[in-house]
Amino acid sequence: MTKIRMGLLGAGRIGKLHGTNVQNFIPDAEIVMLADPFLNDEMVEWAKGIGIEKCTKDPEDVFANPDVDAVMICSSTATHADFIIRAARAGKHIFCEKPIHTDIDKIKEAIAEVDKAGVKLQVGFVRRFDRSHKAVRDVVASGKLGNPYVVKVCSRDPAGPPMEYIKVSGGIFLDMMIHDFDMVRYLSGSDVVEVSTTGAVLTDPRYADYDDVDTAIVTLKFANGAIGVIDNCRQAPYGYDQRVEVLCEKGSVQDNNHLENEAYVSTAENVESAKPTYFFLERYNDAFVAEVKDFIDAVMNDKETPVSGKDGLEPVRIAIAAKKSLKEGRPVKMDEIPS
């Protein structure tokens, strides 16, 4: 193959982001078709502007197109699993935004179809491709610090989403902390075996209306014996706080936030420096390109994708366990959750 030809499913914010990235930065791939059930003039214009020739409202047009080698699923979460199944049956490789689904059986059904079809599947856990988080994980994975003891992730958004979104998001564990559940698996190189949740509604009382919390701390036990902790808050006004840390036998490895710039001002009052980069588009800008590059590389060179179907399933299971732990006020073992 000279270039991987891709069909893009969904032209919302994340779809446009990936679409633009592929056309500009991934020399070995090109988007040849866009499908969005809400296709409108603005989307068509955007698509033409970056060289996507064909636009359709019907995703089936993508699956049926023999010129499409791979699909990029950026549609609403509820459609992910079905689109994976349809794409797999059509023999297309699949890059799918996270999460695959919020229902475990549905995820397993999708993975089974992928396995049957023998196509590649990569789930969009983009933070694995951040240069700092990756550097942390590479040190742990190298083994030079010995076994991991404690894995810590701090992840806070600069501002909460609209309450309309909270209604349908599945809650903080499935919507927000799911990235961190993936991150602790990535950092520790191990599966989670038990979770215990502490949560609170602190930033906006309306979260309670949806049986959700806006601030949560989840402790974890890993199969390799390590323990861990994740803390999340929907609203940290200083920006997107994204820090990870792994204490190992022979040392510790961690990262600092990326700042807007490296200037600082010293006065008689204090020393002032810039805030962390604002949100995920700023912080994970490069990582969004890197994850697709790796996917294209896996397709072209028949390698394993760096984020597998199982990697898509496990964070959903952990999120369900964390939610259950919060509700029942007790640690929940992962074998209580269907796998």
Place this chain on the structure above:
Amino acid sequence: MTKIRMGLLGAGRIGKLHGTNVQNFIPDAEIVMLADPFLNDEMVEWAKGIGIEKCTKDPEDVFANPDVDAVMICSSTATHADFIIRAARAGKHIFCEKPIHTDIDKIKEAIAEVDKAGVKLQVGFVRRFDRSHKAVRDVVASGKLGNPYVVKVCSRDPAGPPMEYIKVSGGIFLDMMIHDFDMVRYLSGSDVVEVSTTGAVLTDPRYADYDDVDTAIVTLKFANGAIGVIDNCRQAPYGYDQRVEVLCEKGSVQDNNHLENEAYVSTAENVESAKPTYFFLERYNDAFVAEVKDFIDAVMNDKETPVSGKDGLEPVRIAIAAKKSLKEGRPVKMDEIPS
């Protein structure tokens, strides 16, 4: 009074530290007498060298001495409460190393005697006097960041104590994390209402022999609605890791470790800087002086001491709750623990 005359009880490591500090750095106080049941020539020589005139094996000599205004209790933990009681009855003000006792009733008995006698009592939670931790707390206490949401403390020792000590220490929660239980109360300005513990034996299998863990994560709920987390490890080879952090409504405040020096070397491989200061003697060197200064100030000027009897009691109660949570595998509410 021109100078507060103090009796020092105990000339072990911490007793010598405080004794030397008082003689050198606290202009308003002087140690006039040392009592240690294991008094030996070396201790007497040390005492003379810093101007302590009288040495005795019998603590009662201190309580009976009309020239002693205040005592500094640095003897073994088991004796703390009784010495507090004896000192209070003798009308002496009391600076007592932490913890007062590991038995709650005994602590309460000691506090009751202090209250009855109307003497000052300060418990040696030295970290409150560290310039960085104090700066964090002062920002929270100022209210300029609004209500606290999340309180985090990371506290790791460079190397575990001898197993002989582990046998009698009361375990990681009463011996090590007790400082952090005090710290979260200090930072949040609130009492703890629930704790949940995750622990593991990772650095040395012998901890299990004493029904102890060497690595633990404890999540907390506070009376003011905030939540928190402490992580401890007995062995972090890079030095004494002491970091605190409070996320509030309008921002976050945290501190970095103090480094051995501020030099760094940049080469074709990486940028290398110094490790954190080695252990508590290095890190909290200045804080050990500052806490006694504040005690002397409270005595001289009839102010409240900055670490009260209740501040001595609560961390012990939280430690007992944390231990119970680990054992029973469930969150423990503080009202399950006698108060």
Place this chain on the structure above:
Amino acid sequence: MTKIRMGLLGAGRIGKLHGTNVQNFIPDAEIVMLADPFLNDEMVEWAKGIGIEKCTKDPEDVFANPDVDAVMICSSTATHADFIIRAARAGKHIFCEKPIHTDIDKIKEAIAEVDKAGVKLQVGFVRRFDRSHKAVRDVVASGKLGNPYVVKVCSRDPAGPPMEYIKVSGGIFLDMMIHDFDMVRYLSGSDVVEVSTTGAVLTDPRYADYDDVDTAIVTLKFANGAIGVIDNCRQAPYGYDQRVEVLCEKGSVQDNNHLENEAYVSTAENVESAKPTYFFLERYNDAFVAEVKDFIDAVMNDKETPVSGKDGLEPVRIAIAAKKSLKEGRPVKMDEIPS
């Protein structure tokens, strides 16, 4: 105008960089033509790949093309001034890589033609568009720190260029430090009135063969009374060291290097973090886009360009003065250099 149509002159490394940036990141501009006297198949393929329709060996084809609104001069330094003159006479706006020329009269001739034609001219001093340097300058320019007192620039390359290049580069002051001469004018908001140079050959004795130095410190006096210093070295093995600093009446503002990532490893030996980004392509990646965006904005909206003809001339004059100071072993006043 809907889009500024540009002719690209030169498809070497920097030409390709700008060409790719315009096609991918500057929505209001597009390259419609490439001229390179050494045009070859590889260049043509590159051009087609990013949507440049026409390729030619003859720059005159660009100047004569009525569809070209602006030119981007990325050819060899010796051709810059003549291409500016040709473009100005043809009524094209001009973005020109630095330096305009190494001969002052030639620069003045070019600027005069630009002024006569009333076209826009921007010189490619890219570092002004770096987010950290710009943040430093913005603080100084805001006036909130009062008058500048001391301006400092540290600028070191990770590795020296090939000796073939040294032969023709004009030497360290015209080739390398010229960026810093621009930077001190940008930071201080003032012209230089005197320079004094200290230099040495330290990294490779062959620099001496070309009457050049590889390490130099230049002190400066500014028209506004401030003083300054620049230090350069051709070879700093830890990467591209780019730091600026301005001490003002009420405080200081400075920046740190950008690091490859923000991870760090703490062990019993030390704390290791990543090196600075490797070289100018890595460090000033975003700045290369930002400068062209500003140029296009100036053209579209008839604003002044952020780096004027005078801004192109002055650093060359300062470089000539610095070279003279080194040779004659004395401070050189800027009015000794033709203007």
Place this chain on the structure above:
Amino acid sequence: MTKIRMGLLGAGRIGKLHGTNVQNFIPDAEIVMLADPFLNDEMVEWAKGIGIEKCTKDPEDVFANPDVDAVMICSSTATHADFIIRAARAGKHIFCEKPIHTDIDKIKEAIAEVDKAGVKLQVGFVRRFDRSHKAVRDVVASGKLGNPYVVKVCSRDPAGPPMEYIKVSGGIFLDMMIHDFDMVRYLSGSDVVEVSTTGAVLTDPRYADYDDVDTAIVTLKFANGAIGVIDNCRQAPYGYDQRVEVLCEKGSVQDNNHLENEAYVSTAENVESAKPTYFFLERYNDAFVAEVKDFIDAVMNDKETPVSGKDGLEPVRIAIAAKKSLKEGRPVKMDEIPS
């Protein structure tokens, strides 16, 4: 000897600092006598308070006292050389505050007497004993980074001294930058061979009345081929700015300021951290103890002192050269200055 018995000459600010340090922190030394021509009740009380038994107005009492092994010269600068001579003739070892004198011949005379008497002499260049500057120098001296290329020192005071002091101080080079002239010799391990000065009056016009500047940049050439630069300003409102840096063949080593504390606050506006420690008493607090410890060690164990007579002489010569360079507007070679 069991303890080195010292005579303290001068009980001004620096004399009291050293006196207190010796009594509290230098177990192998004790001050047994104080001489100050302006001796008053306050000084006597201070001396008694720290255990100095004898006080006198006449320095000759110290030189004549057979119980005095060593003297610590903290009197006014003009007396240093004569006191060194008197002490040497009396066979006392000598710790002398910097500078020995501002007259080169006088310094040489003093050193000659020291050599003749075979006593130890250490000059109080305290910054060599700062843990961060020392760490930088130790890396350079270890040779692991290869030869030094560029030595940089930034040294700024938080506020200028009273104009009364400026009148008699000898000017910025002899009073303030002299520390930095010592520092560059310490860091580079090499003598200075040429200096070139740029200066300005920026913080207060009255400096000009005393033929002085308040802001200066001095470039240097070293005997080992390296070059260097020092920048000084009398008034940097954010505190005491003390940074050193050495670029070597294989890397660079530098240090950051020491901050008042390590806390930082992140808000929607910026990230705020503490200022550098305020001034030399705060920054070099530990170094003042360390230098005297090393002196006592040299005396007790017959070692070379870490800051020799030559180390006292050279910075004065460089200061005179720097002043001459400023006045004459040209680089000055060190062999123009008597040695």
